Amino acid sequence: MASMDISSILQGGYQHPVSRSWQGRRALTKSMFMYPIFITDDPNASVLIPSLPGQHRWGVNKLVEFLGPLVKKGLSSVILFGVPLNCVKASPPYFAVTDIPLTSYGLQDGRGSPADDENGPVIQAIKVIRANFPNLYIACDVCLCEYTDHGHCGYLNEDGTIHTEPSVQRIAQVSVNYAKAGAHCVAPSDMMDGRIKAIKRGLIDAGFGNKVTLMSYSAKFASSLYGPFRDAAGSAPSFGDRKCYQLPPTAKGLARRAILRDVGEGADIIMVKPALPYLDIIADAAQLAPDHPLACYQVSGEFAMIHAGANAGVYELKTMAFESVESMVRAGATLILTYFTPDFLEWLS
Ligand SMILES: NCc1[nH]cc(CCC(=O)O)c1CC(=O)O
Numbered sequence: 001m002a003s004m005d006i007s008s009i010l011q012g013g014y015q016h017p018v019s020r021s022w023q024g025r026r027a028l029t030k031s032m033f034m035y036p037i038f039i040t041d042d043p044n045a046s047v048l049i050p051s052l053p054g055q056h057r058w059g060v061n062k063l064v065e066f067l068g069p070l071v072k073k074g075l076s077s078v079i080l081f082g083v084p085l086n087c088v089k090a091s092p093p094y095f096a097v098t099d100i101p102l103t104s105y106g107l108q109d110g111r112g113s114p115a116d117d118e119n120g121p122v123i124q125a126i127k128v129i130r131a132n133f134p135n136l137y138i139a140c141d142v143c144l145c146e147y148t149d150h151g152h153c154g155y156l157n158e159d160g161t162i163h164t165e166p167s168v169q170r171i172a173q174v175s176v177n178y179a180k181a182g183a184h185c186v187a188p189s190d191m192m193d194g195r196i197k198a199i200k201r202g203l204i205d206a207g208f209g210n211k212v213t214l215m216s217y218s219a220k221f222a223s224s225l226y227g228p229f230r231d232a233a234g235s236a237p238s239f240g241d242r243k244c245y246q247l248p249p250t251a252k253g254l255a256r257r258a259i260l261r262d263v264g265e266g267a268d269i270i271m272v273k274p275a276l277p278y279l280d281i282i283a284d285a286a287q288l289a290p291d292h293p294l295a296c297y298q299v300s301g302e303f304a305m306i307h308a309g310a311n312a313g314v315y316e317l318k319t320m321a322f323e324s325v326e327s328m329v330r331a332g333a334t335l336i337l338t339y340f341t342p343d344f345l346e347w348l349s
């Protein structure tokens with residue numbers, strides 16, 4: 001060892017737990033975690049989702065009891081997903097958005113009207129959370145796939161292709177209605193071209209420009225890792241796939257263009273999704289949008305996979321969960337959407 005060159009020695013710098021804690025650029029904090037929760041339209045529901053270990057579909061009447069202990073432990077933000085299950089399915093009509101009157105809640109109509117119905121699960125949940133947890137930051141996922149009968153993220157033309165303009169118009173309308181109900185943040189996950197600009201315009205025109213954050217799922221890939229979520233939300237497409245709007249897994253260049261576009265269209269936060277297989281994209285986003293908060297979504301399949309590996313004895317769950325999010329932070333993420341949030345609140349206490 002005496003012959004080893006001074007420039008060869010690194011271990012002296014991290015032999016102690018305290019010196020190891022200085023090796024990350026940023027330490028994990030509780031406020032880095034945003035918790036995705038599923039709100040269904042049975043107000044008393046508390047239904048375990050089999051493919052998402054420990055996660056439930058909640059009815060609005062259960063939210064206070066469920067969130068109370070988490071808020072006490074330091075939960076600072078949630079993202080809401082509506083899961084309308086008590087809807088009659090109709091065959092998809094094809095139309096321009098302005099031609100279709102709002103139907104009453106309960107009818108799945110190809111227009112996605114339950115998304116922002118006054119009595120629908122998301123609007124109700126926003127109000128309950130605002131009233132009971134004044135410091136909890138509420139983001140709302142905005143998409144049409146949970147609400148349309150065909151399960152696609154936008155409206156369709158007769159040939160099954162995306163009808164972009166009415167889709168974007170409707171997504172902006174839903175976003176504004178979530179803002180009116182009290183959401184602090186709207187997060188469009190639909191991947192329709194031009195929706196960030198349309199939502200920003202809508203928010204500004206409705207007086208929410210300086211009050212509501214716009215978080216864009218900018219680099220969202222067509223991934224195999226959304227399976228448990230589609231189970232949970234009942235949002236699997238009834239035909240076809242999402243490859244014409246979600247990005248191909250190989251598409252580094254498209255992801256970079258989408259990030260730059262969304263920055264230009266007024267996004268306040270950029271997101272990469274899924275997270276762990278796309279760390280290079282997170283690093284690209286950190287470099288392309290260095291002055292924006294950068295979110296990543298550790299999606300349902302990543303969460304299920306980490307649990308499955310732990311159950312198979314491949315690693316210890318907590319160690320792997322830490323390694324996964326530490327990797328995301330190392331790549332440049334400042335905010336992580338994850339079903340592990342309740343666990344991290346415990347682990348970081
Ligand atoms: N647009 C809906 C949406 N919003 C978030 C997810 C995935 C979240 C997860 O898997 O945890 C999806 C699924 C999809 O696009 O098919």
Ligand SMILES: [Zn+2]
Pocket residue numbers: 143144145146152153189190
């Ligand atoms: Zn969708």
Ligand SMILES: [Zn+2]
Pocket residue numbers: 240241243244
């Ligand atoms: Zn297609």
